[in-house]
Every structure is written in structure tokens, then in C-alpha cells.
Amino acid sequence: MNGAESLVRTLVAGDVEVCFANPGTSEMHFVAALDRVDGIRCVLCLFEGVVTGAADGYARMAEKPAATLLHLGPGLANGLANIHNASRARSPMINVVGEHATYHLEHDAPLTADIEMLARQYSPWMKTSRSAGEVAADGAEAIAAARTAPGQIATLILPADTAWSEGGPVAAVPAIPEREAVDEAVIDAIAAILTSGEKTLLLLGDKAVRARPLEDASRIARGTGQHVMAQTSNARMERGAGRVAVDRIPYPVDQAVEKLEGFKHIVLVGAKDPVGFFGYPGKPSRLAPEDCRIHLLADIAQDQADALARLADRVAGDATPDLTPAHRPGLPADGPLDPDSIALVLGALIPENAIITDESVTTGRNFFPATAGAPPHDWLQLTGGAIGVGIPLATGAAIACPDRQVIALEADGSGMYTLQGLWTQAREKLNILNCIWSNRSYAILNGELANVGAENPGPKARDMLSLDHPAIDWVSVAEGMGVTARRVETVPEFAAAFREGLAHEGPFLIEVVM
Template structure:
């Protein structure tokens, strides 16, 4: 649908205008020479907020967090193949989370690609493993329509990564045409037969309704809670969720645990499992002598709706099929309590249960320290919880940036292991630059603690000093207070639970970002 044509408008300007016309009004940027026409167009076209990142992994992770909280895509602006490469691991995470993102990747002019210039690379090849859609705009006249298709793809359920390659001559040549929005396809609704089978399964006893993706909104959880009340089935979510609404007044769901032995034990209770927005539980890694499929061998598993289906309709149909008129059981508000004592996972969890604010957004990359947080915070004030769905660490600080940009009225609490935080530590600067309401808590155990357990799990035996050295971050230790301040973020170091609670409350009162180093 071509809305507008300006012979004097260049391709870059038609791109910016099309993105805005399609509802994309936020760009997480790390531009270079080949993107200068896009950057210049920002001054001629009102309506695009451009947020600068000092590293592309911050930009792509921020676009992921933005989608999760805004429910619409942002774009990224990346510098040729290497810039896309720097953003690759957080695009991997976003793709696994079902987040919609439009990547704009600058490229050499056609005449220059033949010369194999230093920055020349196979951009399509780099993009394809982390994108559902990759396209190169070869003419200024085409770029508007291409961008509209990119946004349509990004908005296709559950959300997809669309990468549009923009050669610099396409950007600077005139003849750009602005395109209007294209409607994404409707997500499929499950057949009534399948719904009836699922209802029968849940009524059969030893049953689990396993939820993921769009099934975890407050409204869908309420529906799931009614189904559970009517059938006696248990409710759980996948171990990692792109976005989960929880806290007091909401339906509680536990997660399938990450440690493989615990997951197998929990899932052994269930002979009948219905999947809505979730996948059948598998181990995060393969371990010698342990199963990859975590459910019991005789479990009957019915996929009612996957993440790309209409999970709201699926849950509604299931509720109707089981005749769920009873109320759902919801979490009560936890009693007020003062928490003191040393910083260990249980105490920290108790602090969080007290301090998570109403409407808070928790970005959880706390890895080993955080395994205790989830059960303890069911009764916190109503809040949103975001997990890493792709397993590549370094997702948390960037996602916090994007969530805060998407929701300026809400506080973001980023819970990050020290190892994870270092991958994309440049995100702190963007938080300071944009004055974002993010409280970052760094759990400084000064090691890749999770790998100590994993060495055992994979049967790698008793580690010697050289192996342990590869898992240790204490030589030298990282000074997170200086790290934060070096990028303009105020920071404090805490060594017990009472000080952690005070520091979080101070962060709530601050206008911009703060960081807390919790020394474990």
C-alpha cells in the first residue's frame, strides 16, 4: 500500500517515514558511515526516538525488552555485517523469546561490494541464523514497501526478527516512496476436537497445564486458574518466560526448575500434560546418562496451542470445554517484614518480596543466585517478570534498557549475575544517558558459579586448579561501584540484606538509574 511519493525524498528518509507510519517509533542505534543518511533523516522526520548504544548487543537486547513491554517492535540501526554480528547473541535470545524486532543493517553501495572493501561481509549469511526474514533493498523506490513488510513480519505471532539490509546507495538515492502498514496474519485457533481432547486429559488426574509465551498475561492466567479450579490440574510455566505477570492478586504458577534433577522430580508427578504457548519440557543441555526429555516416559503430552497460535482463544475455548465457573486461586499479599542477615539467596529473595514495587518490571538474569527468588516472590506487589529464553548471557542489562524505554512510568529492577553483566556492561551508559528508571542489582559471587554445577552434571569429574581458574572472576575482582560511576550511573555496595533493602528503596526514589553491588 503506497501512501506517498516524493521524487526528492531519498531512500533513507522513506524508510524512516515508513517505519513511523507502521507504528515503529523507537530506534536503538549504533550507526557508522553507511548509516549516516538514516541518521541525517532523523532531523528531517519528526517522531522517531533514537537511543544510542555503545555496543550493538545493547541495541538488539534493548529492542527485545522493548517488544516484551510495549507489545510492538522497535528497530535497531546496525553497521554492516560486523555490527550485526555484535548484536547476534541478543538477537538469538530475542528470536527464542518470540520478540518482534526490525533490524536495519547498513551495507556498502553495489559498486563497492564488488571491490571487497574491508567491511564487506556476507550480511545475509550472518543475519539468517537469527532472523525469520532477511531482505536487501536494492532501490530507493522499494525500500518503503520492504520496510512495511519487515514490520509486518516482526508483528507476526508470537513476534519475529526481521532484518532489512540497506545499501548506502539505496539510502542516498532519491525516489523514495513511503508505505503504509500491512496487517500481520491472524494467529491460528485450535480445532474444537483438540480442545475437547485437552479438556478430557486435564480431567483425568495427575494432570498439568503447562503455560508459556502469550498464555502468561494476567487475563490468560486468570482463565488458566479457572481451568485448574475446575479440573484439579496443576499449573506451571516453562523454566524461562519472555514475560510473566505475577504477584499478589494474580494466579500463581511455578516454573519447571532449571537444574535437571529437580525438573525430572517435579515433572514425575504428571501423566497428562497439555501445552498452551509452551513446548514439551526438555533439558537445557544434554548430560551423559541423563534423559533429554524431562517428562516421565508414559506421560501423554498434548500440544493445544504453540506460541504462534492464538493462545488467548485456546485458553478461552478450554475454559468453556471444562465448564470452569469456579474462581481461580490467586496469591495473597505477603505480610510486611523486616529482613536482615547475610546476603544469601533466601534472604535476598525475602528482600525482593518486600521491595518489588507495584507495577515493577523484574529482568531476571540472576542465574545461580536467583533460583530462590521465584517461589518467594509470589506474594510481592503485582509485577512483571522477564527471563532469558535463549540462554546466551548478557541479555539482562540491555533488556532492562528496552523495558524502561517502553514503560517510562514503571520501575525496572534488573537482577544480574556479575558474569552475565560483563557481556553487555555498556548498557549502563545508555541508562544514564536516557535517565532510565532502572535499579540494577549485581550479584557479585565473583565466579561463573553455574559452571561449577555444570562441571559435575556433564561428568567432567573433580576439577583441578586450571579448570577452576576458567570459572573464577576474582583475580582481580570487579569493582561494580567504580564500573557504574565510570558510565554515569550512581552506585552503592552492600554486604547484608538490610543494606540491600535500603539501597533498593533509595533506587526507587532516584530519578535515573542506580546500581547496587551485592557482594556475596
């Protein structure tokens, strides 16, 4: 058994069931080993940003890491933007990056790069295997690191000769430390704040926006007369009818500041002291009022659900959670498509147990109210701000949950970054309904020009924000990659195409012209 095979067998033994891959020469032994080892599904992606974004989506839904297979430094570089997002989503991921044979590196062949320098900032665990005999043990360590809270990126760099030389035995994954429980003293302190009479916000992120901790947070808020809110962007929120609906901090700084006005305390649960996505002239970086004090109930590595449950027992009394009743908006009448009418169509038609991946950027800012009473579903957002995650994220989520309908809400600007993911959706026959908001611009930047004080843009500046001339024909692009597609321009057309897409087996794409 060579080193590559010892690694593949170790991954399987460590419950890594999926590998998203874009291999090259240096990864050929890993690829060849797939035929000798059962238990791992290898999914080919035609660009590494799709590989890593899919691994992120998989991890968010499967609650465990996928492996990625990447080709040397440039292959890793192509995947970094979505590794950035995954890192901010606290998604576990095991990157296997092929490298030149150890003895070949000194010759500086064309593809040579310092892979560790590229990987380091996103990889709390990173190692270059030194010999074939160590590869399995390195792989087991990588699995353990990825699985350790809060969920980490582990990058294993595999020189080709450590893959093809005789390897060691399959390695067992070291014990994964449990999430740390929050000290009772912290529960005491937060309970005191919540019952102090001063206006307090429970700010939720990470694992605290799942159904059960949201219920506990709601009980706490009701029992104490306090408030609960979620971060702007969340890796995976469980929501819909019968669950607790929670407001998020708005993206625009002014709205966020207004929303946080008057709070004397913010209690963080898997969230961070809220800050603007960007700095703007004359606007604050921190969003909370100056006199607001920030407290920590549970950080991203701790057991946030347990902390909320214990806190609820302490302060919520008999309060029950504020569960959202089942309610679908009516389909709007005939008319053009805009963010409001789109939200109503989504609210009316999202099926039970759907997984929504949302990279809508501007179009999607107000999707939450209209969809709050739709049947229970998961909502996955862009966590790191590096656009191009949506199509890959949906792809990975569908691999993780083959029995659930995935709905990808995607802006045209961000969709173009990693459109190659559509091909993988077709190849794997994934039930993904892709909706592309085709406003033919980097719409967010029109607002941002003004926000940063660059008023009265001229034709050259406006041209840099426009995706018109030529307008992208998403139907043609999608069908070229094997995905059935429709273009819609009105509410009834969108609703009809949405229903068709849900009924369709395999991926489907709707170009929503706005």
C-alpha cells in the same frame, strides 16, 4: 526524499516509535533523516549487543517492534547473541543493517561480509534492498513480518546507495494476520484429557503466562483437579498479589524430572515439550516421563489466551482462579547476603507495577516464592540462554514504559557481557535499579562441572570459573558510565540501598557482594 528518509517515514507510519542504534558510515543517511522526520526516538547504544537486547526488552513491554540500526556484517554479528534471545522470546524486531553501496561490494573492502548468511537463521523475514525506490516498501514488509505472530525478527539490509539515492513514496504496512484461533475439535480433545482422570499438566509459556490466561489456567486446574506449571524461562510473566502464582519447571534436570513424575499427559500452551537446557551424561534430554503423552492446545502463533478461556468455559465449571493474596515477607534480620535473604528483601520491597528483568542465573533460582505476594509486576527472563541480555533488556523495557520502575536482577558474569548498557541508561535518564549479584564467579559452572561428570576440578579449571583476582568493582565501573552506585554486604545495607535506588531519579546500581 532519499531512500533512507523514505524508510524512516515508513517506520513512523507503521507505528515504530523507537530505534536503538549504533550507526556507522553506511548508516549516516538514516541518521541524517531522523532530523527531518518526527515521531521516532533514536537511542544510542555503545555496543550492538545492547542495541538488540534493548529492542528485545522494548518489544516484550510495548508489544510491538522497535527498529535497530546496525553497521554492516560485524555490527550485526555483535548483536546476534541478543537476537538469539529475542528470537526465543518471540519478540518482534526490525533490524536495519547498513551495507556497502551495491557497486562497492565487489571490491571486497575491509568491512565486507556476507550479511545475509549471518542474519538468516534468526530472521524469518530477510531482504537486501535492491534500489532506493524499493526501500520503503521493503521496510513496510519488514514491519508486517515482525508483527506477524508469534512475533518475528525481520532483517532489512540497506546498501548505502539505496539510502542516499532518490527513494519512493512512504509505504503502508500490509495487513497483519490475526492470531489463529484454536479449532473447537482441539478444545474438545484437551477437555477430554483433562477430565479423563489421568494426571495431566497444563504447561504454559509465551503469551499464556500473562495475568488473564493464568487465571483461566488456574480455573481449569481447580475445576478438573489437574495441574498447571510454566516453562523454566519466560519472556514476560505477569505475577504478584491478586494474580495466579505458577510454579516453573526447575532448571536442574534431576529436579525437573522429579517434578514431572507421574504425569500421564502434558498439554502445551505456548510451551514446548520440556527438555534439559543441556544434555548431561546419563541423564535424559526429555524431561517428561517416558509414558507421558504430549498434546498441543495452542502453539506460539495461535491465540493462547482465547484457547484457555474457551477451555475454562468448557471444563472449569464454577471454579475460581487461585489468586495470590497480597503478602510481603518481613525483611530478614541483619546478616550476610545470600540467595534466600536477597529474595526476602526483593519480596519486601518490590514496588507496584515494577518490571523485573532477571538474568540472575544461579542466584535467582528461588526468587519466585518470596516475591509471589508482592504488588503486581512483570517478570522478564533470559529466554535463549545467551548471557548478556539483562542490562540491555532493562534498558529497552524502561524506554517502553517510562512511568514504571524497572529492576534489573543481574549476575556479575553475565552483566559484564553488555555493561555498556549502563551508559545508555544514564544518557536516557532511565529509572532502572540494577542489582548485581557479585559472587565473583561463573557460579553456575561450578555445579555444571560436576553435572557433566568432570569431577574434582584442579586449580586451572577452577580458575576458569572465578571472577576474583581482581574482583570487579561494580560501583567504580557504573559511576564511570554515569550511574550512581552503592556496594552492600549485609541485609540492612541492601535494603537501604534498594530504597535509595527506588527513590533515585535515573539509573542506580547496587553491587551486592555475596
